[in-house]
Amino acid sequence: MNEAITKIASVDILLRVNGVQNDVSIKPWRTLLEVLRETLALIGTKRSCGEGQCGACTVLVDGKPINSCLYLAVEAHDREILTIEGPVDGDPALEQIQQSFVEKGAIQCGFCTPGMVIATKSLLGETPKPSEDEIREALVGHLCRCTGYVQIVEAVQDAAGQLGSKGGD
Amino acid sequence: MTYLRRLPKFDFVSPSSVAELCALINGASNGDVMLFAGGTDAILQLRRREATPRCVVGLKGVPELDFIEERHDGSLAIGAMTTLRSLVSSSAVRRDHVVLAETAAQIGGPELRNAATVGGNIAGALPCADLPPPLMTFGAEVKLASSKGVREVALEDFFAGYEQTAARKDEVLTEIVVPRPAPASASVYLKYHDRQSMDMTVVGVAAFVELDPDRNAFRDLKIAYANGAPTVFRAKRTEAVLRGEAFAEEGLEAVAEEAVAEAEPRTNSWRADPAFRLVLIKNLTKRAIRFAWEKAQARGKAQS
Numbered sequence: 001m002n003e004a005i006t007k008i009a010s011v012d013i014l015l016r017v018n019g020v021q022n023d024v025s026i027k028p029w030r031t032l033l034e035v036l037r038e039t040l041a042l043i044g045t046k047r048s049c050g051e052g053q054c055g056a057c058t059v060l061v062d063g064k065p066i067n068s069c070l071y072l073a074v075e076a077h078d079r080e081i082l083t084i085e086g087p088v089d090g091d092p093a094l095e096q097i098q099q100s101f102v103e104k105g106a107i108q109c110g111f112c113t114p115g116m117v118i119a120t121k122s123l124l125g126e127t128p129k130p131s132e133d134e135i136r137e138a139l140v141g142h143l144c145r146c147t148g149y150v151q152i153v154e155a156v157q158d159a160a161g162q163l164g165s166k167g168g169d
Numbered sequence: 170m171t172y173l174r175r176l177p178k179f180d181f182v183s184p185s186s187v188a189e190l191c192a193l194i195n196g197a198s199n200g201d202v203m204l205f206a207g208g209t210d211a212i213l214q215l216r217r218r219e220a221t222p223r224c225v226v227g228l229k230g231v232p233e234l235d236f237i238e239e240r241h242d243g244s245l246a247i248g249a250m251t252t253l254r255s256l257v258s259s260s261a262v263r264r265d266h267v268v269l270a271e272t273a274a275q276i277g278g279p280e281l282r283n284a285a286t287v288g289g290n291i292a293g294a295l296p297c298a299d300l301p302p303p304l305m306t307f308g309a310e311v312k313l314a315s316s317k318g319v320r321e322v323a324l325e326d327f328f329a330g331y332e333q334t335a336a337r338k339d340e341v342l343t344e345i346v347v348p349r350p351a352p353a354s355a356s357v358y359l360k361y362h363d364r365q366s367m368d369m370t371v372v373g374v375a376a377f378v379e380l381d382p383d384r385n386a387f388r389d390l391k392i393a394y395a396n397g398a399p400t401v402f403r404a405k406r407t408e409a410v411l412r413g414e415a416f417a418e419e420g421l422e423a424v425a426e427e428a429v430a431e432a433e434p435r436t437n438s439w440r441a442d443p444a445f446r447l448v449l450i451k452n453l454t455k456r457a458i459r460f461a462w463e464k465a466q467a468r469g470k471a472q473s
Contacts, residue, residue: 008180028181052209052281064283070212074181075229141278
């Protein structure tokens with residue numbers, strides 16, 4: 001059995017991350033989070049609970065937020081992935097959300113911030129003017145042990161306002 | 170430090186059709202193969218070494234398993250790989266089976282619902298799964314496919330024990346068929362859990378009520394529990410207490426007592442002891458029936 005296992009071949013996959021095409025050869029048991037951080041050195045995405053409880057590892061796959069610790073990298077083959085590092089050619093929404101987080105004091109230790117920002121990006125893409133309830137519902141899968149969430153809600157509201165006044169993008 | 174562990178080593182295959190999938194798992198022996206749907210439960214089982222399969226069969230590449238359809242007879246057919254997010258946002262689900270959308274919306278957060286699937290929530294056969302109780306009270310059936318053909322099993326007969334189902338090793342759950350409920354009826358699913366999201370249900374109760382408007386009575390009542398026993402189960406003795414009876418407070422008390430007698434909460438669970446679960450069962454049963462009753466009445470008035 002063990003002998004057979006050591007022979008499991010690596011799988012060649014295409015990871016399209018932040019607009020960059022990456023041909024990687026990985027073992028099938030590696031999670032998307034591990035491959036992003038360890039193979040592609042995109043360490044903005046954080047590993048925390050490993051169970052889908054904290055949201056720190058959130059990335060967008062085909063535009064939808066998922067927990068990358070609960071996602072096999074092989075299943076992300078040829079899908080479009082967005083991480084907190086952002087697209088190489090820039091993303092005004094992602095930049096504004098981060099600016100709002102800084103200005104509203106929504107960051108203290110910062111460990112939850114990448115996941116919060118990515119989830120906010122997804123929320124504002126679908127609901128440009130979310131209510132406070134909609135914001136809290138969108139971020140319900142994210143833990144922050146510093147801010148008490150009030151400033152995070154304010155940051156999302158601020159980002160929504162700023163992006164709206166710019167005519168959206 | 171479970172959370173820091175890598176997954177155990179396994180081979181990975183990704184069939185692209187149900188036929189290919191059935192051929193793959195035909196002849197597989199116990200523990201050899203893990204069917205991998207959304208992965209939100211499966212990855213935890215792998216990380217904790219509760220499952221160490223030789224081969225993981227990924228199902229995300231089988232498009233024919235991802236659908237929600239209204240059939241000619243009014244029933245709703247849900248593909249096993251339908252995500253919880255799709256269930257929440259489906260207008261077809263909201264037409265006659267809104268409780269399924271409400272239940273799915275209470276599971277985890279958006280990140281989890283974008284990956285977790287209806288089929289995974291059922292086939293994992295965990296007692297805390299939230300979709301099986303309301304599905305059971307609708308009289309739902311599951312379709313099991315293998316290279317020998319397709320068979321249908323009533324969901325209430327599907328769970329054989331903790332993490333055990335009626336499916337053979339060469340079978341895969343492909344579809345859930347949910348009959349259309351009677352017009353003067355309503356369903357409610359209530360659950361108790363420690364936090365608003367991201368935790369397991371301690372006790373969940375689904376109640377389906379069909380009114381007999383002429384007699385102000387229960388023409389039909391179906392009740393099913395999450396975490397009332399080692400599997401999700403339909404409480405037929407409990408239902409019988411009120412079926413055909415008029416609505417009354419004493420009736421709710423009697424049905425709650427029977428529910429406590431019929432339930433068999435697990436004794437080996439760290440999340441809650443059986444006594445606490447029985448208190449929850451007693452209170453949530455009454456509340457769920459009352460809500461379903463009121464909802465059915467409101468629906469009856471809206472239709473008349």
